[in-house]
Amino acid sequence: MLRRLNAAxxxxxxxxxxxxxxTELVQSTAVTRATVENALxxxxxxxxxxxxxxxxxxxxQVGRPAKRYRFRAEAGCVLxxxxxxxxxxxxxxxxxxxVLGVRHTAVTPGLPGAERIAAAxxxxxxxLRGCDRTTAEVRAVGIGTTGIVDASGKVTLSALLPDWAGTDLCAALAEPFDAPVVVGNDSKLAALGEHWKGAAAAARDVLYIHAGRGISAGMLIDAKVHAGRRGAAGExxxxxxSRWHTAPARLLGWTGEGQGDAEALFAAVRERDPRALRILEQYADDLVQGVAAMVLALxxxxVVVGGGVARAGDLLLDPLRSRLDGLVLFPVEVVASTLGDRSVALGAVRLALDEVEKQLFEVASRG
Amino acid sequence: MLRRLNAAxxxxxxxxxxxxxxTELVQSTAVTRATVENALxxxxxxxxxxxxxxxxxxxxQVGRPAKRYRFRAEAGCVLxxxxxxxxxxxxxxxxxxxVLGVRHTAVTPGLPGAERIAAAxxxxxxxLRGCDRTTAEVRAVGIGTTGIVDASGKVTLSALLPDWAGTDLCAALAEPFDAPVVVGNDSKLAALGEHWKGAAAAARDVLYIHAGRGISAGMLIDAKVHAGRRGAAGExxxxxxSRWHTAPARLLGWTGEGQGDAEALFAAVRERDPRALRILEQYADDLVQGVAAMVLALxxxxVVVGGGVARAGDLLLDPLRSRLDGLVLFPVEVVASTLGDRSVALGAVRLALDEVEKQLFEVASRG
Structure with missing residues (x-):
């Protein structure tokens, strides 16, 4: 026990x-030299x-340099x-x-849950293969997904994928990767990702807004995800x-379903096309209602804005900022996501790393 | 230094x-018997x-019983x-x-800030006199007040008392009581009070709603007041x-300005007076909009409901609960304040006691 504690x-x-x-290790751990040598x-x-x-x-240096030791970050990986x-x-x-490797694949909204899991x-x-890693090396899997995720990692409700409710991603992915799985809501993990490596590194109370083909929110309070009792904070x-459920459809009235059409809208806005400008401002009009409610509440x-529409940058953020200033008591800084479409996956990685740290360092509480 | 640390x-x-x-003290502190004796x-x-x-x-007992020691809670007091x-x-x-003593006094909304402070x-x-205490015995003063209170304890904004903005209650009350003063927003401290001694003792994430001649909200996250960057969380x-700024006036349309009239409304509601019932349901209609937004956000x-209108009890809470269930994703428990009109002052006491504990026990960090 004590030996494991010292090693940890x-x-x-x-x-x-x-x-x-x-010598530095002895100073930092406040145990004896022999104990550190033993642990090493x-x-x-x-x-x-x-x-x-x-x-x-x-x-x-004069004489032989002192031996140095390092943690082997490559001793495992997380997904x-x-x-x-x-x-x-x-x-x-x-x-x-x-980051060792990144991959993505398109799926359709109509794909049944089991096939969505298989795709993942x-x-x-x-x-893993793309960066020469094996599943055996995976120490933890973190997952961010759409819908309400409860404390046990189960999806309890999904507005966008009705058959997703009831999905137990821990059970579904622990076996293939033979590692502990931790699951969270996508917008909440995007907030965590932006705090870890993105636009919110300097803030501890963060509101993340996903502005895309759906609109949703996630938040950090004191640098930790605030999920709420049922995992439904931010809904x-x-x-x-809030107009969040209707706003994207109005935007899609211009852009159609495809990604390219959104780009076409942004291009038209950049060229000051009056109809395109009006549509983006209307989207800001809608978006700001729920953003103002969240800002007033918290x-x-x-505020970090991510998602597909946030790629319009200040073309969206400037109208959003000016409307928000008119609704809240104190102006709040609104910035674009810097992680873009990786914010959720990176938040999921951070969640997985927290799990790894628990495994490695919380020897004491695990007995 | 070490001596002060051991004493603390x-x-x-x-x-x-x-x-x-x-013997129990030696076991609990893990220092030597001589050190404990010295500290005592x-x-x-x-x-x-x-x-x-x-x-x-x-x-x-056989032989002389072991000496026992206690902390003298009467060694000071807080206000x-x-x-x-x-x-x-x-x-x-x-x-x-x-609790050693309680007092209250009526003031008018038009009373200038300096006179409001003098009244306090x-x-x-x-x-203090009422419970035979002197100002010299006061170890800390906690204050809950209307309006936005920033991290330094200054009132920065007040919708109900426009001349209250800019008030520095720390400066105004530290001198007469010769003690540190800590200040917070009234609804936030009511949430703290209800967690400490009232309806929210078992909950760590708490939304407190003040439903009275004004409507406002305060919250605890993980058992601590979440004030927000500017102290404006819950606004x-x-x-x-939210309809919160207009709802009370509609209620007052029946009750007039006096407390007695509110009681008259509740009495009429209890007698199933149709007009009184409609007015209270309309108030619930208005109130629920902002409550739902806060519940969805957090x-x-x-949810603990306090304030003058909450004295109607389930006559208000039942219509509020049924409307709230229709607007949120998951039903949430809604209860009446058990501290009533003392919730803010007791939250302020709790804040003051936190300050006293800091003085007494945080010897190490204060050097």
């Missing part, structure tokens, strides 16, 4: 640093840690999946979150006054 | 227990701790103030939150669609 302490210190000497031997044998080759280009209505996305990272499995394997779109530090 | 550790353990023996001597000299008289009625539009309220408690000062002193009433565990 050494591993955590190494995980948070680049590389450390034995065990961790090296288990391939979690390795000695770093002395830097040949480094400054010359982040974004299982959406039109697209499934996979991101593979090492254990420190360095296939894509996950393909993403302001359920209120007809008073966040930052 | 001993004091904290005693604070959280009824009374403890020397110092704390007793400073009147924070005293030896408890052996319980004469207790079970007979909680609720500075509102129509009423100022004061609650005095000992250092463990036991006078009432605070009166409440959904700013959205015209997905709380519990």
């Amino acid at each position: 302490a050494v591993l955590r210190v190494l995980y948070e640093a680049q590389s450390l000497t034995l 031997a065990g961790l090296t044998e288990q391939s979690w840690v390795e000695e770093v080759a002395p830097d040949a280009d480094g400054p010359r 982040g999946l974004d299982i959406g209505v039109h697209t499934v996305r996979a991101v593979v990272t090492d254990l420190k979150g360095e 499995r296939v894509l996950g394997r393909r993403a 302001i779109g359920n209120l007809p006054a 008073d966040p530090e930052l | 550790a001993v004091l904290r353990v005693l604070y959280e227990a009824q009374s403890l023996t020397l 001597a110092g704390l007793t000299e400073q009147s924070w701790v005293e030896e408890v008289a052996p319980d004469a009625d207790g079970p007979r 909680g103030l609720d500075i509102g539009v129509h009423t100022v309220r004061a609650v005095v408690t000992d250092l463990k939150g036991e 000062r006078v009432l605070g002193r009166r409440a 959904i009433g700013n959205l015209p669609a 997905d709380p565990e519990l």
Whole structure:
């Protein structure tokens, strides 16, 4: 027990640093030199840690340089999946979150749930192969998906995919990847992704708005996803006054179903086509109702807007900002997502990494 | 430094227990017997701790019973103030939150800010005298007030008392009570009060709705007040669609300005007076719009409704519940405040006690 505790302490210190000497490890862990040496031997044998080759280009030192050790981020990997209505996305990272591979595949809204899951499995394997990883190396799988996800990871409700309700993604994906699976709502994980690697890195209370063929919201409070009792926090779109359920259809009145048509709209807006401008402003008119309600409810530090329509950038955000300022008590900063269509999958990776950290470092509480 | 640290550790353990023996203190603090004895001597000299008289009625023991020690909750007191539009309220408690005295006084909406503050000062002193306490014994003052309160405790905006904006209650009340002052928005502190001693004791994510001559909201997330970046979380009433700014006036159309008239309305509702029933249902119709928005935004565990109109109890809550169920995704429990008009002042006391605990126990971080 104590031995595992010491090994976990050494591993955590190494995980948070680049590389450390034995002396530095003794200082950081506050245990004896012999204990650290012992832990390092065990961790090296288990391939979690390795000695770093002395830097040949480094400054010359008198005598032999002290040995350095590092956490082997390549000792495993995590898989982040974004299982959406039109697209499934996979991101593979090492254990420190360095992206190793990315894949995506188109799916249709009408695809039955079992086939959507199968598509995610296939894509996950393909993403792993693409970066020379095997399923055996996967330490955790994180999944972001459309709909309400409860605390156990089950989808309980989905407005966009009615047959998605009842889906247990933990059960469906734990077996093929032989790893723990953690699941969250896509917009909530997008908020987490943007905080981890994107537009919201400096904020702890974050409202994320997905503005695409659907509109939805997710939030972080004190840098953690606030999911709510049923996982339904952010579902302001359920209120007809938010206009979130009707806004995308009005936009699609111009663009049709395809991605290309949305680009055509943005192009027309850039050329100051009056009808296109009116449509985008109308979308901002609709969008702002629910955004204002969420901002008034939470008073966040930052609003990040992602999703397909957010690719219009300031063409959408400027009308949104000016309308929002008129509805809320204090102006709030509104920025575009910097992760784009990877925000959900990267949030899912972050969730998976939290699970890995738990496995590696929470020895004490797991007994 | 180490001596103060040990004293703080001993004091904290005693604070959280009824009374403890020397042996129990050694076990709980994990320091030596001599160190605990030393700390107890110092704390007793400073009147924070005293030896408890052996319980004469207790079970007979062989030999002399072990000495017991307790934290002297009466070693100081805290003052909680609720500075509102129509009423100022004061609650005095000992250092463990036991209520020693309560006072209130009527004020008018037109009273200038300086006089409102003076009324709070006078009432605070009166409440202290009423329970034989002096201002010198006050360890902290907590204040809940109407309007937006920023992180520094300043009122930045007030819809109901326009001249209240800019008020610095910390500065105004620290001097007369010679104690640190902490300030928060009234509905946010009501949520805290209900969690501490009222209807929300079992919930950590709580939405509190004040339904009175004004309507407002406050919330706890993970048992802590979520104030937001500007202290403006919960201000959904700013959205015209919430109908919160117009609903009370419609109610007052029946009741007039006086408290008695509200009671007359409730009495008429109890007698199934059709016009009175319609007015209360209309109020529920209005109220539910903003409540639904807040519930959809946060997905709380519990909604607590307080304020003057909440005194109608289920006559208001039943129509509110049925309408709310139709607007949200998952039914949420809606209960009446159990603290009534003391919820804000008790939340302010809780805030003040947090400040006292910081003073007493956070020796380490204060150096």
